[in-house]
Amino acid sequence: MESARPYGGVQAADRLAQRRHRLLQAGLDILGADSDLSALTVRGICRQAGVTARYFYESFTDKDDFVAAVYDWVIADIAASTQAAVAAARPRDRARAAMTNIVETIVDDPRIGRLLFGSELAYPVLARKRIQAGELMAALTRQQAIGTFEVSENENVKAAAYFVVGGVVQTIGAWLSGGVQLEPDQLVDLLAAMIDQLAEPSLYTD
Template sequence: MAVGVKMVRVAETRAQVRPYRGVDAAQRLADRRRRFIEAGLDLLGDTSQTPPPELTVRAVCRGAGLAARYFYETFADKDQFVGAVFDAVIAELATTTQAAVAAAPQTDQNRAGMANIVRTVASDPRIGGLLFNAQLSNAVVNAKRAESGVLLATLYGREIGVALKVGGDHTTRKGMATAHFAVGGVGQTISAWLAGDVDLSPDELVDQLAAILDEISQPRLYGGAES
């Protein structure tokens, strides 16, 4: 009996890993995950309804064009799925923003970062809805927003210290205070802009945000000399 069960399990394992129509198992899993993530972004980033409708596994599967069994093969539950959607979006935005900043001269880095963020959310309203829509009350999204805000503030605080070449514990704490102010302020401003409460073109918004960040990056705020 044990031998028979073992043979069945081996057969099932081979069926899972063997190519299907020339596509191997790992690629099929990655493709299904991508389709689920896209469907989740469509639903979570939808700002056409206020408040947004409740996210359901059935709606996700319908949007992805996949059966529910594939959803549970990919994600443990709905909360893990929502977290995966948010992580995928914020990782892509962070990567492109860091690349834009790295490619710009130091004096233009704030503008380069803001330009990438504003143009990304303007070109894909789903991203703006997921990251900045105040009407979206999903608990996992709210937790992820807070988590990513702390991470971005930490990174920006380090950048301030590196850019200004200043050190010391007091200066570092000042930089972190400014970083949290900057990340929170930028997020709130973009949220208001997407909601129509800030009447600026994308380029005007970039100009304004970059000017503010340039001002709060001045060495005099951290005990350093003016450059």
């Protein structure tokens, strides 16, 4: 066990947090790389992070636990920044604010786009995490619709939320793979316009 005493003026808990962050960044480098996952081994992860395996196991039980943690870290960050962007926008601009934040985030850091939306990452843990993330995003979309249209949650609201999330995910995935060739601002315009077409309160009443 690592000593709890300060080392170089840094407390033990802070050193652990710093090492964990370096490992998560290494995971994003590997999982978000435009290549295969041959480096996705404990040894490869530690080499990328510049730590020994001992420090890997102080934060993660195994490789699957690590991959799940990387995904959760990235999705939590983009979900929080998107919610903040939506909350700061006028009601009529909320769809554009959300799409702008998502698209700009993955343009600024392509690793995030490949991790969250890339179709080439065939890894069982990521497949499961993407399903869970879709459920989270659908829940957030439902909350937004309920607040915007002042309706109670019902099956119409649920269906529309899944439609929006699924459509956005598939379209961004196709854009990243080259199946859809648009400039980032064009993609934002299109996604926002399509979501705005659903801004009809009668769709959400039983």
